[in-house]
Each structure stands twice: as C-alpha cells, then as structure tokens.
Amino acid sequence: MLQKPGIEPHHNQIYRTSRSTPVRNHRDGGHAAPLPKxxxxxxxxxxxxxxxxxxxxxxxxxxxxxxxxxxxxxxxxxxxxxxxxxxxxxxxxxx
Missing domain, CATH: 3.90.105 (Molybdopterin biosynthesis moea protein, domain 2)
Structure with missing residues (x-):
C-alpha cells in the first residue's frame, strides 16, 4: 500500500495534510467527507x-x-x- 508522507494509515479515517485537503482511506471508495466547520x-x-x-x-x-x-x-x-x-x-x- 502506498503511503503519503506525514499520513498514518487507518481504516475509514479522514486526515488533513499540509495542503488542507481531506484525504480518506481507499477502502471506502475514496470519497472524502466534508470536514466539520x-x-x-x-x-x-x-x-x-x-x-x-x-x-x-x-x-x-x-x-x-x-x-x-x-x-x-x-x-x-x-x-x-x-x-x-x-x-x-x-x-x-x-x-
């Protein structure tokens, strides 16, 4: 599995990168949920x-x-x- 630098893999969890882009694990279809405001x-x-x-x-x-x-x-x-x-x-x- 490819891992982006600075992002720890975890099933179905949203991460924020330094670019402020929501990233979601590929196992759920790759759709990013909106982050809470x-x-x-x-x-x-x-x-x-x-x-x-x-x-x-x-x-x-x-x-x-x-x-x-x-x-x-x-x-x-x-x-x-x-x-x-x-x-x-x-x-x-x-x-």
Missing part, C-alpha cells in the same frame, strides 16, 4: 445569533443552545451544523 464566539455573536456572549453562555448552561466543544485548552467553538440546526428549529417555532 467550527464557529468561535466572536464569529457567532452578533452576526449569526444577534445576542450577547453572556446570553449564549446562559443558553448553553440552560440547555437551550448547542454545547460548545474544546478544540484546545484555550479554544472553544461550536459545530456549524449544530448551530444551523438550532437556528432552523427556532425559525419553525411559532412566536
């Missing part, structure tokens, strides 16, 4: 969700907003798909 708080507020950062954290604590994930010790972000699903669910609620 993340939003930091500064990207989320106020452009995507027009509330304050404190309100976002209050909603997270109350379970009314998707929980963030820790990408590193000092970086917290939200999965874009979860935020979009939350926004779509809110737009369907009769107010």
């Amino acid at each position: 993340y939003l930091r708080l500064a990207q989320l507020v106020p452009d995507v969700v027009p509330v304050s950062p404190a309100t976002i954290w209050r909603w997270v604590k109350a379970g009314n907003f998707p929980a963030p994930i820790k990408l590193t010790a000092h970086v917290t972000a939200w999965k874009l798909e979860e935020v979009v699903a939350w926004l779509e669910a809110r737009s369907l609620d009769p107010a």
Whole structure:
C-alpha cells in the first residue's frame, strides 16, 4: 500500500495534510467527507445569533443552545451544523 508522507494509515479515517485537503482511506471508495466547520464566539455573536456572549453562555448552561466543544485548552467553538440546526428549529417555532 502506498503511503503519503506525514499520513498514518487507518481504516475509514479522514486526515488533513499540509495542503488542507481531506484525504480518506481507499477502502471506502475514496470519497472524502466534508470536514466539520467550527464557529468561535466572536464569529457567532452578533452576526449569526444577534445576542450577547453572556446570553449564549446562559443558553448553553440552560440547555437551550448547542454545547460548545474544546478544540484546545484555550479554544472553544461550536459545530456549524449544530448551530444551523438550532437556528432552523427556532425559525419553525411559532412566536
């Protein structure tokens, strides 16, 4: 099996190369799944969700907003798909 430099082989796992190109193992047909996109708080507020950062954290604590994930010790972000699903669910609620 040919191995690209800097990429460890593992069945059905996506890797990022230095070119930021998703690479998938050949066993699954070679189709690359889209990598998850993340939003930091500064990207989320106020452009995507027009509330304050404190309100976002209050909603997270109350379970009314998707929980963030820790990408590193000092970086917290939200999965874009979860935020979009939350926004779509809110737009369907009769107010």
